[in-house]
Amino acid sequence: MGYRNDLLSSRSIIRHGSYALITPEGLVNNIIPHFEKCRISVVASPKLGASFVQYLINMEAGGRNTKGFGGDGIETFVYVVEGSLDVIVDGIKYELTEGGYVYTPPSLTMIIENNSKEGTKFVLYKQRYIPADGIKEPWVVSNNVKNLEAIFYDDMEDVTLIDLLPTDLSFDMNFHILTFQPGGSHPFIETHVQEHGAYLLSGEGMYNLDNNWVSVKKGDFIWMGPYVQQATYAIGYEPFSYVYSKDCNRDPEI
Known part of the structure; x- marks a missing residue:
């Protein structure tokens, strides 16, 4: 990115435990195990006050996560903003394009791969599932808006x-x-x-x-x-x- 070309300023607003506005200009990369060829920004987590974790991810061609994401009580959701993405859940591959998404229930994990020749941008989300008496567990959902x-x-x-x-x-x-x-x-x-x-x-x-x-x-x-x-x-x-x-x-x- 190099030297700055303007005053250091930001539209972002952080009010821990209340609300936050996070603009793209201030995002930084986070190295997370099992994610390859990715630029990952963690935009919400319990450190902010949220009960969930949300990521904005730019994945290069050939990028992937090499270990199942979620499971063991954690439900997950991925939404493609730009490009295409393959999501594998319980042995089934879901081929997503812009506007495509997959929800994975807390008993399963998802594998995410960019098998295209271009980069892709997506939202990734996880939270701990809250079971309810007499209510069955949710199921995999995939579609496009x-x-x-x-x-x-x-x-x-x-x-x-x-x-x-x-x-x-x-x-x-x-x-x-x-x-x-x-x-x-x-x-x-x-x-x-x-x-x-x-x-x-x-x-x-x-x-x-x-x-x-x-x-x-x-x-x-x-x-x-x-x-x-x-x-x-x-x-x-x-x-x-x-x-x-x-x-x-x-x-x-x-």
Whole structure:
């Protein structure tokens, strides 16, 4: 990267235990065992205050993880932002392209490989699964957002939502894609127990994080902790869209 060519500055905001905005300009590489030919940024972890770990990964052609990722009570999810990726779960290969994803339940692991001639960029996620009495374990899910129906969010025609995982009690989490047309917004500022990890896929917006309005755009990552006030509206000339996680379907422990 070499010498700087401007003042040292950043749009990133870190509020441990509350929320974070992490911009791509400040990401650094992390060396993690069993990942080859990868540039890995850990954007959320318990050190920040999150209950999950989320990575942004650029994998070169021929890159892979050489040991199963997840399992032993840890559920995992991978979403392809750019390029293509092969994901092997329980001996079955899922060939993913942009918008493709795989969810792997806590009893299984995933192997990730880039067998193409180009680099690929993807979101990787893991969290500890919370079982529930009388509820069966979740199952492998793979699809592409291009195959899924978008529904109007709270009956607003300029905001759409796509569920990536089944709305079934076996799943204690989900991933969604929320898209706002220019000028679209949440209907109100939300305050809830769920936390989110959101990767911004396109466009620009103004985001309310703990009642602080900040500007965000494609390539940013946002972590929103439990009960942090949150809402957004789209600005600019193209749709504002992001893929985000949500914990769900479980009664909070005391």
